[in-house]
Amino acid sequence: MELKSIMEHDISPEAASIPSNYSRLIARALGLLTQDLPTLLTNTQITVEEFLEESTLLTADQQIRLLENALRISQNPAFGLTVGKMLTPGAHGAMGFLVNSSPNLLTAMQAFQTFSPTRMSFVRLELIAGKDWLECHYHLDLDVSEEVQRCLAEASAITFFDCAQHIIGKPLETAITQFKHREPPYHQRYAECIPGQIAFGHSHTVVKIPIEVCRIGNISANQQNYLLAFKQCEAMLSQLHAGENSVELKLKKLMLSHPPGTLSEEAAAASMFISKRTLARRLKVEGASFRKVRDHILSQQATSYLR
Structure with missing residues (x-):
């Protein structure tokens, strides 16, 4: 490179x-x-x-x-x-x-x-x-x-x-x-x-x-982990450059900071100091939902594993 x-x-x-x-x-x-x-x-x-x-x-x-x-x-x-x-x-x-x-x-x-x-x-x-x-x-x-x-x-x-x-x-x-x-x-x-x-x-x-x-090799290197983390960093950098500051973006950042698929809707809402119902309503206004965001993130991560 x-x-x-x-x-x-x-x-x-x-x-x-x-x-x-x-x-x-x-x-x-x-x-x-x-x-x-x-x-x-x-x-x-x-x-x-x-x-x-x-x-x-x-x-x-x-x-x-x-x-x-x-x-x-x-x-x-x-x-x-x-x-x-x-x-x-x-x-x-x-x-x-x-x-x-x-x-x-x-x-x-x-x-x-x-x-x-x-x-x-x-x-x-x-x-x-x-x-x-x-x-x-x-x-x-x-x-x-x-x-x-x-x-x-x-x-x-x-x-x-x-x-x-x-x-x-x-x-x-x-x-x-x-x-x-x-x-x-x-x-x-x-x-x-x-x-x-x-x-x-x-x-x-x-x-x-x-x-x-x-050039010394990292004995702890893991290609799958590296590619997954690289994709996560790319996604966050892209979002920063886009200048977004939405509830959907905050949710994506939370999901990317947790192991894949582990963040629940309740935990995400609690991290934002809002109720699960309020989170769902705000996401709906932006044309999104917790499930859609989660599935999108998991799909990206699965693609990274397969490459």
Whole structure:
């Protein structure tokens, strides 16, 4: 597969496309109770009820504002490391499943590049393959403070190296990570979760990996799982580009985030904080039904298994 340069995103920053599970994880990292959430949600225009709803999507501005609030609440300069250590593959939905099922690290990084908009719309990855090294350049499409930029870069780096270790079977000690932000006072803690050489104060954040490491086979690779997750990610990316924000779309996202055929109509309605009857009525207005959406998703997944 040919490597692309910068992946151009055509998702509007005003579009609500970022899954809210990251923000709920941030709330857990802060140890917040339900009654504490209004402080975290200050100036986001998100209610506590919406925040707790699994199907809620955030805009890029809301996500950044929430992260700014979290950093202020935590009073922990190394909050990005704390959050990064909590980000299991499951936190990244179908994309996390796709990456961990990839045949090798190169394919996994291409998956990160292509489908990162389904998880964090303002993050762009650029892959540059040379004779001896593969470089992954990390870009943010929003103007953010150095504190926010550092927090995002730290959490993203930990996510990448955790996935890399899963694929190659050991820590990626031969990598070189160059961060855009200045060396923080707690820089010694980076070695606890980011292997290899680490440097600070560069023009932008980039991870460099020996090309031969990128071709090491993933002993946990599963082609069927990979193809299924790939189709799920493709479907979500297509929906984002279409700019849809309907009840049907929310239902599809919920179904794609659960094992095939396991989400019941009652559970879906509960996740949206509405009754089963209300869900059916809203879907009917859009010319859909729970059964139609479920059958469509299952049909797509069955087709993926057969290919």
